[in-house]
Amino acid sequence: MDMDQYIDIFIDESSEHLQNLNEKLLELENKPNKLTIINEIFRSAHTLKGMAASMEFEGMADLTHKMENVLDDLRNEQLTVTEQLMDTLFEAVDHLEKMISQISSGEACDRDTSNTVKKLEDIKNSQAEERETYLANRDKFQLQFQQLDGFQKSAVEAAASSECHPYQIDIQLQENCLLKSVRVFMVLEALGAIGEIIKTVPETPRLEEEDFDLTFSLIFLSTEESQTVKKTIMQISEIASVKIMELTLPSEQKQPETQIKKSEFLKQDEKKRLSPGTAGKTVRINLKRLDNLLNLFEELIIDRSRLEKITDSIENIELKDTVNKIARLSNQMQDIILSMRMEPVEKVFNRFPRMVRSLAKELDKKVKLIITGAETEVDRSVIDEIGDPIVHLLRNSLDHGIEKPEVRVQSGKEEEGTIELKAYQRGHFIYIEIRDDGSGIDRTKILSKAIENGLVTREESAGISNQQVFDFMFQSGFSTAEKVSDVSGRGVGLDVVKSKIESLGGRVSVQSVPGKGTAFTIQLPLTLSIIHALLIKVANETYALPVSVILETALLTKIDKQWINQQVVMTYKDKVVPFIDLHQYLSVPGESKDHNNKAVIIVQKSNKISALIADDILGHQEIVIKPLSKFFSHLNGFSGATILGDGQVALILDVV
Structure with missing residues (x-):
């Protein structure tokens, strides 16, 4: 099978999955125990693996397969989120992005990822001892859970099925701790400010009487993440170590909602994406086709302007009504075509x-x-x-x-x-x-x-x-x-x-x-192709000025002029503004209008204001910007050109 026909689709979809991986990994770093985030990351990695394998990009498929193994252990609570794990996953995503870039530019996808693959394998193998400790602690908690009274059990179950985290916290005091009961009281006081303590082991009276060694445990409910809880405890002096584990309820005690979140997440998400009424509502369009459509529409706008100019010279009501209707429809078409080219800045911001x-x-x-x-x-x-x-x-x-x-x-x-x-x-x-x-x-x-x-x-x-x-x-x-x-x-x-x-x-x-x-x-x-402009006349030439840079227009005879350093200036809102006579500045051929009958256009760019002198102001018009040929790239002062309704070309002045 010729796979080249699918390469563009592969690049587009891979880029979307990589963006999702970046976003969700950042979320996971802040919420390391959120199963729904892990499931989304796993799904993107799994899809990337399948796509890469189908396109025969073996290096990419192998890397995503190793990522998938680590993520699967995270889903099954056999691994915990650590800084080393997050850095390695981000490193893997960097490799994948560079691979996609190689494929996009037509290069061979031969990036060496062996070092990252080894890191992923080491992470999967290195946490075996930690995993055994985790499972032992979980079994220990399940025994403790059975000893809770009805109110305590319901509180833990409610926390597990909501945004609240149920934690088991094991705290060890330093060997030279003098007043153990005081340290316990300070821990309970600090935790009470950010959550609720359900149970202590040993019981509170024994803690108060210091009838325990250096270690005691808590079952604690809080909306705060585990790092925040640990930091709160470690701020208290004479604390040797703090171990925090987010609790998983025994299987027979789990809430139905929690079970669905863990085991049915992928199925539910697949149903949601393929539900009736959503499938087939969107289609991918190549950007070149949109550009061609916009170019054709720009020609239509130019011809519409010519038609409006012709209509003004012919007194025919039916023709005028038809042209007005064409103008309305073309305005609606313009809104639709431009909206098709519009994209949320999220595409840029997400990186x-x-x-x-x-x-x-x-x-x-x-x-x-x-x-x-x-x-x-x-x-x-x-x-x-x-x-x-x-x-x-x-x-x-x-x-x-x-x-x-x-x-x-x-x-x-x-x-x-x-x-x-x-x-x-x-x-x-x-x-x-x-x-x-x-x-x-x-x-x-x-x-x-x-x-x-x-x-x-x-x-x-x-x-x-x-x-x-x-x-x-x-x-x-x-x-x-x-x-x-x-x-x-x-x-x-x-x-x-x-x-x-x-x-x-x-x-x-x-x-x-x-x-x-x-x-x-x-x-x-908003857009760079169609703009609102003010058409002005200088001698026999017509120029266009973007409305966005214009502050005000006036007649030259109505303005008080002054001379400063051999230059004519005016005062505008307490600022001294220099005049620029476009006839002289642009060396426009032909006779200029009498000085007293000229128009002034006050323009601003950044913090600078100038007053341009033109012969006449012709009015506002929506114009299509056509870039100038590379033969004119050495000329300053022009940002492009446009075709007017009479077929003539008008240069667009670049005020900067």
Whole structure:
């Protein structure tokens, strides 16, 4: 069988499963005893194994098979989640992602995974002794469970079938502990604040009389994870060790709901996915087909504009009604076609939790990433481009923003820093914020580096605003890192972010409060192919200006003009704004209109405002952006061209 015809489907579906593996492994790290998460990870690994074997990618199939063995032991409670196990599973997923990348680029899938495979096998074999201890403890608990009274049994059963965790905790005091009863009281007091103690072994009176050796046990119910419970106990002095095990009820005592969650999870999920009314509702469409459809529609928009122009010159009511109906239908078609190209930014955001985890470990920092607004949709052409800028900003927050845990504690903060990645839509723009609660931007440090790089003189630096200082960070080659590392110090970063975002028709801004944190905000247009524009006339030429950059329009005769440093300027909202006469600036041939009858268009990009002088304002129009040929790549000031209703080409001005 020729397998090449299935390779695209294999790559798409494998990428989805790998993304799911990354997400669920991060969840499992925070909730190591959640069976539903383990089942989902197992299912993705199992599906990947089957797909790889079918496509005859043996290395990939072997690696996923070893992952499946370890995950199966986790499902059957024969292994426990450890940091070593999680690191190895993430390492395996990295290999799988690189294998898919090799296959996607047409290379041979021959990555050496023997080291990771051996680690997985060692983990499976090394926990045999721990497994025996676990089973012995479980049997011990089952005996203890039978000794509980009716109320205690029902409390443990209710906890096991809800979000509450039933724990057995074995605590050993240090040999030199002087007042054992006091330590026991402190443990009971601390645990009572985060949960409920069901039983103590030995009983409480014997603990109070210190009638026990150095070890005592508890049956404890809490919504907190085991790591939190252990940390709470270990904060008490003279505690030698704490062993915590989440309890599994004896089989005859299990709740039906718990049994279903464990043994029927895969079947239920399969039924849900294949239930009537959901199958066959979606279809995969190649992106090239969508691009071709959009190109055809763009031609239709151009011809619609020509038809509207012709209709205006002919007094025919029926023709005008028909053209108006075509305009309405084409607007609806435009919404549908553009929505087909829209994708949630979740596709980009989903890869960042894993990156933040790895980088935080590398930098020896504790960081929590909060993602909101991942369902916000943006054009596919934008989706493909925004990943790298966000990576730069996240790495900047991790390296320069979030402090080391000990530094944060000294500053009165929690040792774990927070980075918030947020997306939302306002009007025709998408906003993406990267906000951290780190140390903020050091104005003095930035200024010192700017003076060193010759961006500003020491005399000029005294009176500049914070925003002007922050703008220095976006200069090419600018870096305040003291040494070069894998994360920073090479002078490549924020300048790349700015140039990429501005090439997409957007802008990036920054706000910061020393000691409180920093926020970067990216503003992007919803789509890059069809925009609202203002058509202007300069001599005999027509130009288009994106409405998104226009603040206001006015007649030149209505504006008070002044001369500063041999340049004509105006005052706009307490700001001095320079004039740019487009006839002179663009060297447009032909006679220009009388100066007093010209129009002024006030435009803004980033924090800069200018006033463009044109002969006439022709009106608003929806235009299709056509990229300029590579022969014109050396020309500045134009972002593309469009075809007008009369068939003429109009250049689109790039205000930046």
